[in-house]
Amino acid sequence: MTTVYVTVPTDHADDIATTLVEERLAACVNRFPITSTYRWEDEVHTDDEVALLVKTTDKAYRELEERVLDLHPHDVPCIERFNESHVLEAFADWREEATT
Amino acid sequence: MTTVYVTVPTDHADDIATTLVEERLAACVNRFPITSTYRWEDEVHTDDEVALLVKTTDKAYRELEERVLDLHPHDVPCIERFNESHVLEAFADWREEATT
Amino acid sequence: MTTVYVTVPTDHADDIATTLVEERLAACVNRFPITSTYRWEDEVHTDDEVALLVKTTDKAYRELEERVLDLHPHDVPCIERFNESHVLEAFADWREEATT
Numbered sequence: 527m528t529t530v531y532v533t534v535p536t537d538h539a540d541d542i543a544t545t546l547v548e549e550r551l552a553a554c555v556n557r558f559p560i561t562s563t564y565r566w567e568d569e570v571h572t573d574d575e576v577a578l579l580v581k582t583t584d585k586a587y588r589e590l591e592e593r594v595l596d597l598h599p600h601d602v603p604c605i606e607r608f609n610e611s612h613v614l615e616a617f618a619d620w621r622e623e624a625t626t
Numbered sequence: 627m628t629t630v631y632v633t634v635p636t637d638h639a640d641d642i643a644t645t646l647v648e649e650r651l652a653a654c655v656n657r658f659p660i661t662s663t664y665r666w667e668d669e670v671h672t673d674d675e676v677a678l679l680v681k682t683t684d685k686a687y688r689e690l691e692e693r694v695l696d697l698h699p700h701d702v703p704c705i706e707r708f709n710e711s712h713v714l715e716a717f718a719d720w721r722e723e724a725t726t
Numbered sequence: 727m728t729t730v731y732v733t734v735p736t737d738h739a740d741d742i743a744t745t746l747v748e749e750r751l752a753a754c755v756n757r758f759p760i761t762s763t764y765r766w767e768d769e770v771h772t773d774d775e776v777a778l779l780v781k782t783t784d785k786a787y788r789e790l791e792e793r794v795l796d797l798h799p800h801d802v803p804c805i806e807r808f809n810e811s812h813v814l815e816a817f818a819d820w821r822e823e824a825t826t
Contacts, residue, residue: 527706528811529631529706529708531729531779531810533756540663543663544663544670544672547663547664547665547670548670550665553664553665554662554663554664554665554704555662555663555664556633556660556661556662556675556677557660557661557662557663558658558659558660558677558758559659559758559759560756560757560758561756561757562754562755562756562757563740563743563744563747563754563755563757564747564753564754564755564824565747565750565753565754565824570744570747570748572744575756577756577758577779579677581704587812591814595814601816602814602816602817602820603814603817604754604781604814604817605813605814605817606727606729606810606812606813606814606817607810607811607812607813608708608729608808608810608811609811610631610706610707610708611628611707611708611709612687612706612707613705613706613707614691614695614702614703614704614705614706616701616702617702617703617704617705617706620702624664624665627806629731629806629808640763643763644763644770644772647763647764647765647770648770650765653764653765654762654763654764654765654804655762655763655764656733656760656761656762656775656777657760657761657762657763658758658759658760658777659759679731679777681804708808710731710806710807710808711728711807711808711809712787712806712807713805713806713807714791714795714802714803714804714805714806716801716802717802717803717804717805717806720802724764724765
């Protein structure tokens, strides 16, 4: 199974999380308040953001990535895929049922 | 090695984290305040919760999963296993010593 | 690609995150406020800390690990490596450019 890590500006977090679940591209999205330090155009910046852990399935991954690109305000958003080596069976079944 | 991702209702987080460490099923548990949006019985809900990152070992994983199922108030809890590709050796040794 | 998970005392988080990005060992560092319960010298402790998710590359990993060991106040810091199975191509390119 697949968990997708996405960082978003704080004011876009609710909308992106809710849209992904409503459109059945994710069964669940956990939101974390974070502070990010990063290099952009060769200068170091620090901003408050929100990290999303998006619980989806292998089957839904590509469509989810496309949809995040649509919804995200940045040209180069952080979209990273991590695979679980095991998920509690009943929880895995629920993730399958809740996504397309 | 193994890190286990579990989400719990806020009022159960301290108890579950402390029990897992006291019973040597985990060397350490990091707790994150989160907001979750998820689909349940075909409706979309949003709740505040806590995410646990449970630092354990391959050997202790099955017993840990069973114990979380005992302690968790939900029938279908989020229990997901992620494997590190590398852990600082001294920290890995400590994780082995601190768990059964 | 590689994301490195590090936990640090709260008062060291800004300095370590900024140094890793300034020295091009990381493209970005996301900081999470956390509470940790852990076993140390056979007693269970609970402290507030900060978790760092350090976005780097395979090439920079060893040097990054060494630098965290320099900067970190603990003798046995939590330094764990997780590999993404996929990263959005444009974001992966940016991570390569922003690190040595």
